[in-house]
Amino acid sequence: MQFKISKELLEQIEQLIHQKNDQELAVLLNDLHHADIAEIFDELDIDEATYIFRILDSEITAEILPELEDDIREKILQGLSAKEIAEELDELDTDDAADIIAELSQSKKEEVISELEDVEHAKDIVDLLRYSEATAGGLMGKEMVKVNENWNVLTCVKEMRMQAEHVTRVHSIYVVDDENRLKGRLSLKDLLTTSTKTPISEVYIKKVDYVNVDTPNTEVARVMQKYDLEAIPVVDEMGRLVGRVTIDDIVDVIKEEADKDYQMAAGITQDVEAGDSVFEMIKARLPWLLIGMAIEIVASFVLKGNESAFDKYKTLIIFVPLLSATAGNIGVQASAIVVQGLANGSLKEFSSNYFKKELFVAMLSGTVISVFLLIFHSVVYQQYHVGIAISISMIVVILFAAMLGTLVPLFLHKNKIDPAIATGPFITTTNDVFGIMIYFAIARLILGF
Amino acid sequence: MQFKISKELLEQIEQLIHQKNDQELAVLLNDLHHADIAEIFDELDIDEATYIFRILDSEITAEILPELEDDIREKILQGLSAKEIAEELDELDTDDAADIIAELSQSKKEEVISELEDVEHAKDIVDLLRYSEATAGGLMGKEMVKVNENWNVLTCVKEMRMQAEHVTRVHSIYVVDDENRLKGRLSLKDLLTTSTKTPISEVYIKKVDYVNVDTPNTEVARVMQKYDLEAIPVVDEMGRLVGRVTIDDIVDVIKEEADKDYQMAAGITQDVEAGDSVFEMIKARLPWLLIGMAIEIVASFVLKGNESAFDKYKTLIIFVPLLSATAGNIGVQASAIVVQGLANGSLKEFSSNYFKKELFVAMLSGTVISVFLLIFHSVVYQQYHVGIAISISMIVVILFAAMLGTLVPLFLHKNKIDPAIATGPFITTTNDVFGIMIYFAIARLILGF
Missing domain, CATH: 1.10.357.20 (SLC41 divalent cation transporters, integral membrane domain)
Known part of the structure; x- marks a missing residue:
């Protein structure tokens, strides 16, 4: 599979929009990856993009939002009510949702938060909003699988099945004590190969890499790169597990850092792209x-x-x-x-x-x-x-x-x-x-x- | 945990080497991550590094090898016999092992391959050697978990437990047909949340991103970044699953590309570092x-x-x-x-x-x-x-x-x-x-x- 935007596809979509042929549009687009649809949005004018946005499922549109260019996302969000935005955010991981809320005006921000349906999710998002963007706290998400060191593997697997429902990708299973302090980790491999009767305290790995909420994002990138990590837990000042940073966010940090250095060398003070005004x-x-x-x-x-x-x-x-x-x-x-x-x-x-x-x-x-x-x-x-x-x-x-x-x-x-x-x-x-x-x-x- | 090389630590290590105090050296170093030991190696002279290399477990030294700077690795390998090198490579993932073998002279290469103990492993490594470095084939490893579409979840879990023994990190479970052609994937999450009686053909996801063995590595990077993938399967000309590329290798590709562009802009034709001659x-x-x-x-x-x-x-x-x-x-x-x-x-x-x-x-x-x-x-x-x-x-x-x-x-x-x-x-x-x-x-x- 290799998706490439073609002129024909764009023309076909524009035509369907003008014909208001929602059904065929939905069939055409539902088959595509949300990252591909985001790429199409970048090529359409804002009215066309908003039109498509409204006819697609909120499950898909939610995933599209974080992939869009900043200015296009801003314009699309302007066309949506607080309730509509909240519906999108309910579908998103906490880190992506927090990033999008952070871009809203103060008044709209509060409105949107009050419209969020899932209270736990809303709490997590609000919590994430207080960290500065360029730190581990600003990068982290709340979705992770964690287990208590006092459980045994059986309880653990049951709990995990429940937790995993809310987590798109399970990277590592973090082990905490009763105070939620990070104690170690369980690898998925261990879980696949260990008998269910073993107590957690006997199988978990006590050596675990972590960063603090205020660790700069470039330092998080350095650590994850050096130790080849795909996710790293984030702890607060008291050592309590508060989130995790995943490698896909770090890839973005590395790209941005490199781009910034390159632009600096070329005498460009801020991030500009070929498409900017x-x-x-x-x-x-x-x-x-x-x-x-x-x-x-x-x-x-x-x-x-x-x-x-x-x-x-x-x-x-x-x-x-x-x-x-x-x-x-x-x-x-x-x-x-x-x-x-x-x-x-x-x-x-x-x-x-x-x-x-x-x-x-x-x-x-x-x-x-x-x-x-x-x-x-x-x-x-x-x-x-x-x-x-x-x-x-x-x-x-x-x-x-x-x-x-x-x-x-x-x-x-x-x-x-x-x-x-x-x-x-x-x-x-x-x-x-x-x-x-x-x-x-x-x-x-x-x-x- | 934040490891920082200090002058004191280096002096302590050098002193222990001169005293030939192998026991204390082993205690001191076994506590460190292999990436940290590699960092220490970069600071020591080659005799000191080789000395330490010989007293550490081959499990640890094998992991250190891929992390070293090219010139230091070359010198250390020169000091080892073909049998010793083969012992290191037996511990490594196929992609890392193939990268190291590719750096050896033609005669030593053959000697080392003939000394590899695990025949399957040796076959995989030899297979990887024929792909050019800048393609998906050159980046991929052979370690992955794959299941047949005709199995049911129970057989699948049993098989996977066996396969997982050889795989450090399980990213995705790939589904193939009897001809080893890639058909789709199973997510670990599905596995955690699906009953063991379901047939594989009913649960696997038919939409799967993949690249070909000859896809350029920058294109692999673009695809994995765009779709936020942590691993991507690699297929040959006939659609047969031959390996997988993981995100940590892609992070290196992205870094190298960015560094290369930056150096090009600065008028530097090849990769040089502050430590070069x-x-x-x-x-x-x-x-x-x-x-x-x-x-x-x-x-x-x-x-x-x-x-x-x-x-x-x-x-x-x-x-x-x-x-x-x-x-x-x-x-x-x-x-x-x-x-x-x-x-x-x-x-x-x-x-x-x-x-x-x-x-x-x-x-x-x-x-x-x-x-x-x-x-x-x-x-x-x-x-x-x-x-x-x-x-x-x-x-x-x-x-x-x-x-x-x-x-x-x-x-x-x-x-x-x-x-x-x-x-x-x-x-x-x-x-x-x-x-x-x-x-x-x-x-x-x-x-x-």
Whole structure:
């Protein structure tokens, strides 16, 4: 099975909507996975999407909601009453339901909560609402299978059958004491292979990975990845089991983190997508362009201050773009390796060994580039002393760029600022300014202008 | 539980190794998770790591192997005989075992395979070796629970108990026909909640997501992410169930893809880490620096060709870095959005609507920047016609950069080349050359030099 949206399918759906042929629409769509229907919604206009939304079962539409793009979900929810939204949320897992409620306005939020039918479910959702989004508490759901350490396997299986009715996927069975404190876990495999008479306290595994409600989501992702976990229990300040985070939510966290770093490197301040509006695009991009411009105006003053060289050493000027680009490239390379090292834990703070290695790499690369450049300049322009001045400044500028590229992300990280900023336009333009400054200072020293 | 490597722990371990105090070492390490021991190995020198490796149980060491950095694993395996390696692999899941065997030399590979004790296991591993690494076949493992559609739940449970002994985690129970063709799946939840007398054919779910052995791993990742799957069955050309891919392997694929895109954007050709050698760093970085240099030499010729402007319009020259940086920044922004759009499927090919939007964004940003620049130039240098020339060229250069930034990744994607290259140094330096060309051409048209 491989679902692909085709133009034909979209046209067929649009036609059925215009004909108000609800029956055939339902037949057509009920056969699809909710993630596929969400993909179709992203392609339809909002009236068409809302129309379909109303004719589908709330079991299906509930699952569609979390899969939609934020702006489309917002518009669809605006068209629904509090009661209708509550009906959708009654079908959803607590974590997805809480995420959707969190997007509503304060007044609508309260209305929707009061309309929720299942009181236990409503309590769980309200409980989840108080955790900040970027923590384990914000990611976790309440659906899990837990058993008391004082039970035996038989009671346990009975209880589990009941609990499992409300849990879509059983990952692990958590064992708690009478105070609901997490004590350990039972694997499903153990359950399949152990006799039903064994007491729980004899079979459960006392070693269990867990996180706290306020553990940052990136840390939850790191732990789950490192230990290859598919679900991890979440405990509160007193060690009580309050929820679980599943790997599918963590996959989203990993994707988002990676996307954010990539966008940061590309000079985009906030999450934008190809489908976003012109205004959103400009809001995410123009600030960096303006910052870059402001910094490059400093570079223009540096060049202005060296105007005297324009007449005497024209080849000095024509290599400025080459110098800027090389400094920028080596600076970004250096930063990117540090940023990834900080992210995967292979680099924790300033290490003089690593710093020396980076400078050595820069030195070698710089030497290769400078020798090429010296030969090129000598052959083409024959002004040997100018060529030597350019080559020497080039090495120094490259070393400086590598140094800045290594130290800036480490400095940002130490000061709790996202080090990924260091691979963006801010650092390349700053490198430009310093590079041009150093270049002319050294050339002036050698050539005297 | 939160494990953190401390200097004290490392020193303690090193001391115990030097004292050859195997007993205490075993006590200390047996308490740790294998992923934590792997982290310790990465910090020790190779003799120390090999020493510890020999005193730990093969049950633990087998699990450590897949977690190690490639170079450390290679060195440890070099110190082991074929028989010793085979003992480790007998403990591992088929997919991990196959990955490790694939790294060995051809002769050692055969030796190790002949030493494997479990014949079924050996057959499975050999079977996995023939799939290419970047496909579902290369990712999949053979460990899974499968049942025949003709059985009833009772037979099924008995069979499953036996099969589950060899399977660390039971994700789903796959249903096959007599020819081993995938027919559907049984959820564990169904199993927990269904009476044992029901025939399988009545309870299994006929809708099942699957991939083919040759589906690219990024596509497997996309499907598993979209449908929130924790495992997906893999079928061969004839629809026969041959393995399953689990989400933890997919998390690695997603991470690697994201890292690769990020490194590509930073001008790093192959996967390098902070811990890699100077030689590896240079091999990954110098090629891009040299390509950038070669392209910027073209820029130097363009500047050389406009030397006549150096005397008459000095302010034209001093804004070249600003022009380059702005063109580069907007080009990278445009490319990054396209690259991410292609990756997440929101952009599939050239779309004139998207292209128009991007040009509109560039036009607006360009206008803001140009107006700022015109005011700045007028106030500081008072040469109004030069200021106007600079501003007009700036808009054109920005539009051009946005166009190139949008079209190049789409072109690369269409020609099956990784579009992420378009956010790297190649494109920024190319943008530089064209930018400087356009800038001087327009300035010459307006100012005439």
